[in-house]
Amino acid sequence: MLVIQRGAYLTFVILIFGCAHFANAQSIRVMSYNIHHGADKDEVNTLQEMGEFIKNSNVDLVGLQEVDSLCNRSGKIDQMRVLADITGMFYAFQRHFAYDEGSYGSRFPIASQLNVQITSIKNGEKKSLALLSTVVSLPDGMEVKFATVHFALDQSTRLIQARETLSILESNLPVILTGDFNAEPNTEEMDLLSSGFNMTDATQGRRTFPAENPSKKIDYIWLGKSCQTQNLNFQIPLNATYSDHLPLVVSLTLDCRE
Numbered sequence: 194m195l196v197i198q199r200g201a202y203l204t205f206v207i208l209i210f211g212c213a214h215f216a217n218a219q220s221i222r223v224m225s226y227n228i229h230h231g232a233d234k235d236e237v238n239t240l241q242e243m244g245e246f247i248k249n250s251n252v253d254l255v256g257l258q259e260v261d262s263l264c265n266r267s268g269k270i271d272q273m274r275v276l277a278d279i280t281g282m283f284y285a286f287q288r289h290f291a292y293d294e295g296s297y298g299s300r301f302p303i304a305s306q307l308n309v310q311i312t313s314i315k316n317g318e319k320k321s322l323a324l325l326s327t328v329v330s331l332p333d334g335m336e337v338k339f340a341t342v343h344f345a346l347d348q349s350t351r352l353i354q355a356r357e358t359l360s361i362l363e364s365n366l367p368v369i370l371t372g373d374f375n376a377e378p379n380t381e382e383m384d385l386l387s388s389g390f391n392m393t394d395a396t397q398g399r400r401t402f403p404a405e406n407p408s409k410k411i412d413y414i415w416l417g418k419s420c421q422t423q424n425l426n427f428q429i430p431l432n433a434t435y436s437d438h439l440p441l442v443v444s445l446t447l448d449c450r451e
Contacts, residue, residue: 229436240275244279246433248280256371341372371415
């Protein structure tokens with residue numbers, strides 16, 4: 194998973210700690226994208242194309258999942274550094290779990306970083322995965338909590354992960370959560386997340402998986418309940434078949450209150 198933030202171009206206004214609300218709502222553009230370790234569905238390396246696509250999308254915040262760091266399968270490439278070089282965005286790293294003599298992890302720009310382990314159950318054994326969050330400090334001192342996560346394939350584990358996510362991301366700051374949740378709308382786990390977050394794209398028709406002829410909506414961008422939105426505009430670029438998922442892009446006017 195990767196969270197990256199555009200540098201000098203990130204100018205939206207967000208909640209100031211200690212104030213009831215800020216006076217001017219501001220526009221922001223957010224992307225969630227499972228990049229499938231920098232390869233398309235046929236395992237052809239498309240990392241360069243992904244980077245160019247992200248750069249040309251003019252997004253302010255990006256949550257990426259399935260990002261390799263120095264793994265054999267992706268040529269021992271530090272994918273976070275490559276993407277940062279292409280896009281001109283800030284980044285940082287936290288390992289998700291060991292994989293293929295490397296790490297399968299996350300990089301993102303931060304004022305402060307929190308890597309919390311959420312439950313993963315595989316073959317009956319309880320393990321853990323990373324839920325990565327960061328407090329993004331804007332140039333004028335305003336802050337927002339931005340997070341990304343990748344939920345499990347089985348529903349029983351996703352229900353545990355949804356409860357943990359709600360607890361971990363409880364905050365006085367505005368919260369934006371991105372990720373591959375491996376669940377479609379109106380499932381029990383997505384309804385559970387809806388108790389603490391608003392789904393920015395509640396339309397089931399906006400499908401993101403698989404990349405070619407998508408039939409499922411499993412990628413989401415959520416906002417904390419303190420945030421109200423206007424002028425929502427959704428985009429799923431159907432020609433961006435660089436991964437086995439399509440990216441989800443949301444442009445909105447954000448107004449957050451304590």
